[in-house]
Amino acid sequence: MQLIEPLEAGWARVFADHEAAFQAVGRQVQARRAAGQQVLPAPEHILRAFRQPFDEVTVLILGQDPYPTPGHPIGLSFAVDADVRPLPRSLANIYRELASDTGITPPAHGDLTAWTRQGVLLLNRCLTVTAGEAGGHRGLGWEQITQTAVEALAARQTPLVALLWGADARRMARLLRSAGAGVIESPHPSPLSAHRGFFGSRPFTRANAWLSEHGAEPIDWRLPA
Numbered sequence: 001m002q003l004i005e006p007l008e009a010g011w012a013r014v015f016a017d018h019e020a021a022f023q024a025v026g027r028q029v030q031a032r033r034a035a036g037q038q039v040l041p042a043p044e045h046i047l048r049a050f051r052q053p054f055d056e057v058t059v060l061i062l063g064q065d066p067y068p069t070p071g072h073p074i075g076l077s078f079a080v081d082a083d084v085r086p087l088p089r090s091l092a093n094i095y096r097e098l099a100s101d102t103g104i105t106p107p108a109h110g111d112l113t114a115w116t117r118q119g120v121l122l123l124n125r126c127l128t129v130t131a132g133e134a135g136g137h138r139g140l141g142w143e144q145i146t147q148t149a150v151e152a153l154a155a156r157q158t159p160l161v162a163l164l165w166g167a168d169a170r171r172m173a174r175l176l177r178s179a180g181a182g183v184i185e186s187p188h189p190s191p192l193s194a195h196r197g198f199f200g201s202r203p204f205t206r207a208n209a210w211l212s213e214h215g216a217e218p219i220d221w222r223l224p225a
Contacts, residue, residue, distance in 0.1 A: 006051075007047065007050045007051060008050060008051050008052060008053055008054055009054075010053060010054025010055050011050040011051075011054045011149075013054075014054065014148065014149065014152040015050075015145075015148065018145065018148060021141060021144055021145055021148075022145065024141050025140050025141035025142055025145065028137075028140045028141065029128055029137075029140070032130060037130045037131070038070065038130065038131035039128050039129070039130060039131075040066050040067070040068065040069075040070060040072075040073045040128065040129050040130070040131055041066055041073035041074055041075050041128070045073070045074050045075030046075060046127050046128060047075070047127070048074065048075025048076060049075060049076060049077075049121060049122060049123045049127075050149070052116055052121060053119075054152070054153075055156070055158075056119045057119050057120075057121045057153055057160065058118075058119040058120075058158075058159055058160060058161070058211060058216050058217070058219075059115075059118075059119060059120040059121070059160075059161055059162075059163065059207055059211070059219055060120075060121050060123060060150070060153060060160060060161070060162040060163065061077060061078065061115075061120060061121065061122050061123070061162075061163045061165070062077070062123050062124070062125065062146075062150070062162060062163065062164050062165065062169035062172060063077040063078055063122075063123070063124045063125070063165050063166060063168075063169055063188070064124060064125055064126070064134075064135065064165075064166045064167075064168045064169065064188060065124050065125065065126035065127075065128075065129045065134065065135060065136075065137060065138070065168075066124060066126075066127070066128065066129045067080070067088050067090075067129075068129050068130070068131055068132050068133055068134045068136070069088065069131070069132075070131050071084065072084060072088055073129070075127075076112060076113070076116065076122035077122040077123055077124045078090060078091050078094060078110075078112065078122060078189075079091075079110060079111060079112035079113070079122055080109075080110035080111070081110075081111065082109040082110070082111040083109070084109075084110055085108075087109075087110045088110070089190070089191045090188070090189045090190050090191070090194075091110050091189075093189040093190070093191065093194040093198065093199070094189050096199070097189070097198065097199055097200075097201065097202075097203070097204075098204055098221060100199070100200070101202045101203065101204045101205050102204050102205060102221055104221055104222050104223075106223065107223045107224065107225045108225070109223075111223070112223065114222075114223050114224060115219065115221070115223070118217075118219050118220065119219075120219060121153075123146060123149065123150075124146070125142065125143055125146050125168040125169060125171075126138060126140070126142040126143065126146075126168075127142050127145070127146070128140070128142065138168075143168075147172070147175075150162075150172050150175065150176065151175065153181075154175065154176050154179035154180075154181050155179060157179075157180070159182075159211060159214040159215065159216035160176075160181040160182070161181065161182030161183070161184065161207045161210045161211060162176050162181055162182065162183050162184070163184050163186075163203045163207060164176075164183060164184070164185045164186070165186055165187070165188050165189055165198065166187065166188030166190075166193070167188070169188075170185050173185055182207070182210035182211075182214070184201070184203050184206050184207060184210075186198045186201040186203065204219070204221050207219065208221075
């Protein structure tokens, strides 16, 4: 399977010297498919986050890995297609916190692309997963690739605030802080951990406050119905 797909120009520059890393993880993913595993998301969506303009990212929402339910992952962390019902439980918890934090009434759908159009990058530490096996692709090599992405964002020296949700994402906190980025950490919004500190963390208003303090436009977190 070919993992190097046309990327946005800024991301293409970021990964110009990393073709070997993509090929290595691609071989691992292909081997799992050949063994009969259902790998998610669909191949054309695996690198979807890197088709968003690199220079326009002001908010990074970093998660763990794609939803392990067929039909759910679309290459943007926590998002699903607009027709998916019911919503994944992690996304339902994100919406609960969004309403509590901002007063916004979330839509019935889980399409978060309106956020990406404002410079919110929806990224996971791992970009693939085997159906039914959350975390099953840890250690395949995605972490090296997504760390490169985070390092490149932080190195731009333009305003960036990161919402790090879950232990895998929070490993990037020190790197981001050392580069001067804003960092808002919490447990993952999964039902297994949301009550341990995700609820009440106010990530949306805190991110906007940080952006305003650093001369950047805040995000309109409303999503079209």
